[in-house]
Amino acid sequence: xxxxxxxxxxxxxxxxxxxxxxxxxxxxxxxxxxxxxxxxxxxxxxxxxxxxxxxxxxxxxxxxxxxxxxxxxxxxxxxxxxxxxxxxxxxxxxxxxxxxxxxxxxxxxxxxxxxxxxxxxxxxxxxxxxxxxxxxxxxxxxxxxxxxxxxxxxxxxxxxxxxxxxxxxxxxxxxxxxxxxxxxxxxxxxxxxxxxxxxxxxxxxxxxxxxx
Numbered sequence: 001x002x003x004x005x006x007x008x009x010x011x012x013x014x015x016x017x018x019x020x021x022x023x024x025x026x027x028x029x030x031x032x033x034x035x036x037x038x039x040x041x042x043x044x045x046x047x048x049x050x051x052x053x054x055x056x057x058x059x060x061x062x063x064x065x066x067x068x069x070x071x072x073x074x075x076x077x078x079x080x081x082x083x084x085x086x087x088x089x090x091x092x093x094x095x096x097x098x099x100x101x102x103x104x105x106x107x108x109x110x111x112x113x114x115x116x117x118x119x120x121x122x123x124x125x126x127x128x129x130x131x132x133x134x135x136x137x138x139x140x141x142x143x144x145x146x147x148x149x150x151x152x153x154x155x156x157x158x159x160x161x162x163x164x165x166x167x168x169x170x171x172x173x174x175x176x177x178x179x180x181x182x183x184x185x186x187x188x189x190x191x192x193x194x195x196x197x198x199x200x201x202x203x204x205x206x207x208x209x210x211x212x
Contacts, residue, residue, distance in 0.1 A: 031126075033135060038125040046086060046148050047116040056082065060089035060097040069100050077108060083153045090120050090146035101149045105166075114150045115162040119143040 046057070056076050058069055076082050085104075089097030105111050122142050128135035150156070156163060 034126040040123040042121040044120040057086045062092040087149045091144045111151045112156040113164040116148045120146040
């Protein structure tokens with residue numbers, strides 16, 4: 001059954017085309033009957049070719065401690081035998097990934113860098129709050145931003161998109177961190193229509209199968 005039918009929303013070819021506000025209200029009301037119980041991240045191979053099989057990959061999470069990440073990463077990269085390291089992060093962890101990369105670049109001055117920005121898919125599992133109501137569990141697929149940064153003691157291809165020479169600082173970092181900081185301030189101030197309305201499921205409409 002189509003997602004629109006499941007949620008009681010008219011189909012796109014229907015003469016009853018809902019406004020954005022009414023669509024949000026409809027989905028929001030229905031999501032009140034559900035709770036998110038699990039998030040599954042789909043595998044996303046690093047967008048690099050010819051990486052060493054034993055390359056060290058630092059998977060940065062939103063709750064990761066930068067001190068712990070950098071302690072381990074620096075201890076590895078200070079070894080002569082270790083030539084490259086890969087930092088990856090997605091969603092809210094993107095800015096923390098950038099922070100880790102910049103810390104390492106400032107401590108090890110001669111690192112070459114290639115940055116890849118992409119999207120990875122996650123699945124949110126929503127279960128009915130009252131199972132006896134006869135509602136089915138929902139699987140909501142979402143695409144979230146992700147970043148992969150390869151740091152290398154050895155020279156990398158300067159023609160590769162996303163390349164940065166040792167000692168460089170790209171404006172991309174500044175804009176990314178600025179946007180993330182502004183987003184956090186808005187959330188703290190209650191910004192955003194969903195957050196201001198309930199605070200429970202501020203991203204309900206974006207997470208639906210027909211949303212972005």
